[in-house]
Amino acid sequence: MPRNQKPDSSPADTIPEGATPKPRSFGVNHFHLVGRMTDAGTLRQTPSGKSVLHFSIAVTAGGATTFLDLVAWERAGETLAQRGGKGRELYVEGRIATRTREIDSHRVKQVDLVVEGFQLLGRRLAMAGEPGEEPVVEGAA
Numbered sequence: 001m002p003r004n005q006k007p008d009s010s011p012a013d014t015i016p017e018g019a020t021p022k023p024r025s026f027g028v029n030h031f032h033l034v035g036r037m038t039d040a041g042t043l044r045q046t047p048s049g050k051s052v053l054h055f056s057i058a059v060t061a062g063g064a065t066t067f068l069d070l071v072a073w074e075r076a077g078e079t080l081a082q083r084g085g086k087g088r089e090l091y092v093e094g095r096i097a098t099r100t101r102e103i104d105s106h107r108v109k110q111v112d113l114v115v116e117g118f119q120l121l122g123r124r125l126a127m128a129g130e131p132g133e134e135p136v137v138e139g140a141a
Contacts, residue, residue: 029095031113034121035059037088038067043081053077055084057092070094072115080118089121 041055053072058065070092072080084090094116101108 030093031096032091032093033057033059033068033113034089034091035068037080037084037086037090040085041081043077050074051077053081055080057090068113070113070115072118076115076118080115083120090118091121092118 035057038056038058041053043051043053045051051074053076054069055072056067056069058067060066071077080090092113092115094114097112097114099110099112101110
């Protein structure tokens with residue numbers, strides 16, 4: 001057994017003589033959520049013409065409900081604005097992004113949950129007699 005290998009480690013864990021071990025980088029930046037939209041959100045256009053929808057969902061796990069703000073760009077945002085709405089259950093997946101904004105002359109870091117794919121689930125909680133809708137799948141699944 002090489003002298004720099006632990007007895008219970010595999011050869012892949014061996015560090016060559018004189019080499020500096022590199023820290024492990026996992027590179028995982030992905031979320032999966034199932035929740036209900038708390039409102040229809042706000043669909044806007046950027047100065048460059050891209051559509052962006054800011055909306056919130058309520059996620060319940062273990063009896064506790066967490067409210068999260070999400071951002072959906074272009075086609076995903078347009079589809080959610082059209083087919084979603086308050087009470088609509090959906091599965092979303094995406095990535096976490098940060099940005100810095102200037103608020104009252106203070107720099108503030110903001111965390112965004114950016115939607116990369118979604119699926120509308122079930123039906124929107126709505127008034128009796130409202131017609132049902134077909135499921136919609138958008139983006140990566």
